[in-house]
Amino acid sequence: MKPILEIKNLNKSYKGSKVISDLSLCIMKGEFVSILGKSGCGKSTLLRLIASMETKDEGYIEINNSAYDYKVFMIFQNFNQLFPWKTVLQNVSFPLEKRKKSKFRKNDIVSLARNYLSLVEYDDDLNKYPFQLSGGMKQKVALARALCLNPALFLMDEPFASLDAQTRTSMQNLLVDLSEKKEMTVLFVTHDILEALNISDRIVVLGDTIIDIPLNIPKEHRLKNNEILDLYDKIYQLIG
Numbered sequence: 533m534k535p536i537l538e539i540k541n542l543n544k545s546y547k548g549s550k551v552i553s554d555l556s557l558c559i560m561k562g563e564f565v566s567i568l569g570k571s572g573c574g575k576s577t578l579l580r581l582i583a584s585m586e587t588k589d590e591g592y593i594e595i596n597n598s599a600y601d602y603k604v605f606m607i608f609q610n611f612n613q614l615f616p617w618k619t620v621l622q623n624v625s626f627p628l629e630k631r632k633k634s635k636f637r638k639n640d641i642v643s644l645a646r647n648y649l650s651l652v653e654y655d656d657d658l659n660k661y662p663f664q665l666s667g668g669m670k671q672k673v674a675l676a677r678a679l680c681l682n683p684a685l686f687l688m689d690e691p692f693a694s695l696d697a698q699t700r701t702s703m704q705n706l707l708v709d710l711s712e713k714k715e716m717t718v719l720f721v722t723h724d725i726l727e728a729l730n731i732s733d734r735i736v737v738l739g740d741t742i743i744d745i746p747l748n749i750p751k752e753h754r755l756k757n758n759e760i761l762d763l764y765d766k767i768y769q770l771i772g
């Protein structure tokens with residue numbers, strides 16, 4: 533089967549300083565891959581290169597979106613990624629209006645947007661504006677909007693890093709459920725080793741050499757498993 537994401541020998545420098553060096557990586561459909569690495573090792577740069585928000589120096593990046601509407605959609609840590617002048621419902625409807633203009637009537641779009649919002653367990657007022665929402669609610673709306681676009685690959689750059697611990701755990705659980713239910717393919721950048729161990733199918737540690745760690749233990753047993761604690765130590769030694 534063709535991977536959703538295929539990267540070969542990727543290189544990127546800023547002003548002569550190498551940030552990504554000869555990186556190769558494949559992600560298959562439905563995989564949830566977390567990227568860990570020391571601060572400044574190029575995690576966000578990698579996501580921006582995949583999203584074509586930066587130009588690569590050398591290498592090959594291929595996204596197979598033949599069965600999807602878009603190649604990628606990125607969710608950021610920053611809570612200001614929603615349109616501030618649109619309500620929650622309008623924020624989620626907007627990509628559906630763009631995507632399904634010819635296919636759907638306004639009422640269908642609104643009911644689809646409502647469905648996506650209930651899928652992400654958004655239970656607040658749909659007519660609120662982003663400034664009226666908590667950080668967790670804003671990230672739920674961002675996730676609903678991303679799902680609407682039906683991208684081949686979800687790029688997530690520390691989306692839960694600014695949330696309080698309890699909201700963060702519930703968002704992690706929600707994302708794991710959703711990614712399994714909707715067969716999402718996710719590339720998730722985080723600083724948090726436990727988060728990565730908890731939610732991923734695979735961890736890729738960026739550094740001088742790239743270390744690919746598959747996680748074969750079922751997610752519900754992860755944090756009670758000694759093997760996972762050993763992996764925590766191993767990754768901690770690598771990224772400190």
Ligand SMILES: Nc1ncnc2c1ncn2[C@@H]1O[C@H](COP(=O)(O)OP(=O)(O)OP(=O)(O)O)[C@@H](O)[C@H]1O
Pocket residue numbers: 546547551569570571572573574575576577578723
């Ligand atoms: N547009 C840019 N111009 C110049 N240098 C940049 C640019 N973007 C990133 N860098 C540099 O590239 C390196 C990698 O940055 P990047 O943000 O990708 O790292 P990161 O691993 O995501 O870091 P962190 O974990 O701290 O978020 C850093 O040294 C950064 O200063």
